[in-house]
Amino acid sequence: EIVLTQSPATLSVSPGERVTLSCRASQTISSNLAWYQQKPGQAPRFLIHAASTRATGIPARFSGSGSGTEFSLTISSLQSEDFAVYYCQHYNNWPSITFGQGTRLEIK
Amino acid sequence: QVQLEQSGAEVKKPGASVRVSCKDSGYIFSGYYLYWVRQAPGQGLEWMGWINPNSGGTNYAQKFQGRVTLTRDTSISTAYMELSSLRSDDTAVYFCAAGVGAPPDSWGQGTLVTVSS
Numbered sequence: 514e515i516v517l518t519q520s521p522a523t524l525s526v527s528p529g530e531r532v533t534l535s536c537r538a539s540q541t542i543s544s545n546l547a548w549y550q551q552k553p554g555q556a557p558r559f560l561i562h563a564a565s566t567r568a569t570g571i572p573a574r575f576s577g578s579g580s581g582t583e584f585s586l587t588i589s590s591l592q593s594e595d596f597a598v599y600y601c602q603h604y605n606n607w608p609s610i611t612f613g614q615g616t617r618l619e620i621k
Numbered sequence: 622q623v624q625l626e627q628s629g630a631e632v633k634k635p636g637a638s639v640r641v642s643c644k645d646s647g648y649i650f651s652g653y654y655l656y657w658v659r660q661a662p663g664q665g666l667e668w669m670g671w672i673n674p675n676s677g678g679t680n681y682a683q684k685f686q687g688r689v690t691l692t693r694d695t696s697i698s699t700a701y702m703e704l705s706s707l708r709s710d711d712t713a714v715y716f717c718a719a720g721v722g723a724p725p726d727s728w729g730q731g732t733l734v735t736v737s738s
Contacts, residue, residue: 547724549666556716556728557666568726600666604723608680610656612666 515540517601517613525621528591534616536584536601544580545605551615552597560599561586596620623648623719625729632735638705641732643717645698650674656725657691657702659713669715674700707736 516539526532536546544564549557559568561577564584574589588595601613624646633639643655657669670681672691679691685704693700704711715732718725 545723551666556731557718559724559726559728562724562726602666602724607723608671609682610668610723610725612658612668614665 515542515603515606515611517603517611519599519601519613519616521616522614523617523619525619526591527621528593530591532588532591532618534586534599534618536579536586536613538582538584538603538605541581542603542605545603545607546577546579546584547602547604548575548577548586549600549602550595550597551600557600591618593620623653623727625717625719625727627715627717627729627732630733630735632737633707634738635708635736637707637736638703639707639734640701640703641715641717641734643700643702643729645674645700645719648719650693650695650698653719653721654723654725655691655693655700656718656720657689658716658718658725660716660731661710661713664713666716669702672700704734707734709736712736 518537520535546564548561551557560571565577576587596618598615598617600615604610626644628642631639654671656671659667669685672679674693690703712735718728720726
């Protein structure tokens, strides 16, 4: 089973800052990785698939990169609405999918 | 655009079963896969399985094999997740989510299932 490890678990940043979240796979998963944003009491919101392709309607300040085992999600200038928990998910072994444990982005 | 509407919160006793429904606006029965994901309080996301609403084909996460059953009723564009032999650690919010293959990109609002004696 391929495990996704996200780091850090929690990140404290100020609005306007640039932030990068990391997701590492225990084995290579090519570019079969997605990112989601989840706010309290809400369903996850689909952000990125194929490691770097933004979903429809996702602002350009969100960008994904990486392939193989190392991936990142960058938010270029944090807005107040971006403070949330972010999950990576791989689908390299589809029909199975696996999520990382999440990174909480909080206001400094 | 896919819009998923889930059934309301449930409270069940240990050992019982629960069935959660996920109604689609009409798209998922035309080439989508319908995933079920759960989230225990304060925890991360856990994939349980998926169903192809068109064919009825299913795939289950190993952890839930034998305890979860995914079905659908095409006449009312609704999919169901039934979880049996409930335990306290099954208390969670259960989400359905749809995608053309992977990853799932449209999510229902979630259904809270509480297991308590």
